[in-house]
Amino acid sequence: MTLLAAINHNITDGLYIIAFALFIYGMSGLTGPRTAVRGNLIAAAGMAIAFISTLLRPHVFSGSSTPWLMALGLVLGIGIGIPAARNVRMTAMPQMVALFNGVGGGAVALIAWIEYRHHFLSGGSNWALKSEIPSLIAAIIGSISFWGSNIAFGKLQEILPGRPIKVPGQTFVNLGLLVVAVASAVILAAGTHSQALFILGILVAAALLGNMVVLPIGGADMPVVISLLNAFTGLSAGLTGIALNNTALIVAGMIVGASGTILTNLMAKAMNRSVPAILAGGFGGEVAAPAAGDTDRGPVRSTSSQDVAIQLSYARQVVIAPGYGMAVAQAQHAVRELERALEAKGVEVKFAIHPVAGRMPGHMNVLLAEADVPYDLLREMDEINPEFSRTDVTLVIGANDVTNPAAKNEPGSPIYGMPILEVDKSGSVIVLKRSMASGFAGIDNPLFYDPKTAMLFGDAKQSVSEITAEVQAL
């Protein structure tokens, strides 16, 4: 019997090792465009192996209700997860990832909580600190991640305002909450009779902290925040692994914790932001001062779809700079139609893709690919910037901050130094926009006041369709 158990144990451990290898191999595949799809599948296979290996462990199924309850959780999870992942629109992808990350954090927090309860009730005081400390930390980080991700979701889904929300004395409140959470954990670890109270203290303080940390951050920085919370969840899963003596959790969790941190930095760098600056509360706070001096910006010129159509039809080269507004309006198919109509008139059309246009890196590539825009029409920022001086008309569709010349000319601007699409260098600029409201980062855009610029207000999809109809009628 012991021999059997030993063999069984070796098999499950061996399977875990195969699973890690697949995770690591799969993740390195995810970093290259050609290997990414396969990398994801390899990592998923690793997960399947880790899952099977866990079910092979002794006693996992003991207890009459155990298998049924597990099955219930799994079926519910599959029943919610697959339709959500299948039906989410490409535009809503960032918030979907936030939500998936949030539930992961929630799972960590719940498991850490139960791990604590269960040892306290059954074993009494001799529960080793080795399990206790990691699960308490995991409970704190997991709930921060859960609540923080939910706020991120709310902001991106526009349930909550995307602008930074601040309360007075934010930093002190946050510090206070962190102190409450950590103090509760220390008291629990030291041993107390009213453990339910302190567990609640940890969960509530960490929940509030998760809310408070993400609320003041502007929506434009959300992808970076989601990536950071992703790293948090990974780290807390790794700590849970120590508490549970489970190598699969330790390795997989920690790899995600570490790689997530690197990825967070890479993303922040691509947006020319630093992670501490993002966490200190994003754009928007500082905008009040420059916005006050707006009066000398001059008037805004608005135009009609008919005028735009004429301008576009007689241009030699048109560059389309899409942004989040195109995603929101689901205008990518209409844009594709316009591109076809213009090409039929002999106009050369190119797309200028800013690396962080939209709300996640690569957002525009995904949308335009969905609308069948040929890949060879898409130009990266560095490629297209020298071409703007040779471009007759640039059509900015729902992009704002990534075209803001203030990033180059106004050292006082909060986005100063961010690389932008230099659309203001082209012969003339047409901006399609819902209203004069400022962009997602909450910063005023001098481009709109440029004498070369004409604004076409309205829903992007409708405006583009109207322009297309006018172009075809010409």
Place this chain on the structure above:
Amino acid sequence: MSTITEIAILVLAAFVGFEVISKVPNTLHTPLMSGTNAIHGIVLLGGLLLMHDAHGVLEHVLLVIAITFGTINVIGGFFVTDRMLGMFKRKDPPKAEEQEVE
């Protein structure tokens, strides 16, 4: 397994994580985030392992929720990553065609 061994594994795993991600093109940031996001759903296994030891209704309910959450994280994460990457896949152009346009 001893605490030291486990901490050693934790530290080594951290270095592996740091090393795996070195250069990632901007366009792959989101799929990579989503893919690693799916991997930490492995905490689901913790929920499975604890179930047979759970006492009382509260713990059972919380564990079912934890397993549900973990499963959503894993299944949803991998699925959504695959969908995202599918969008990139087909537009890989043949090189000659690209030069023609230039």
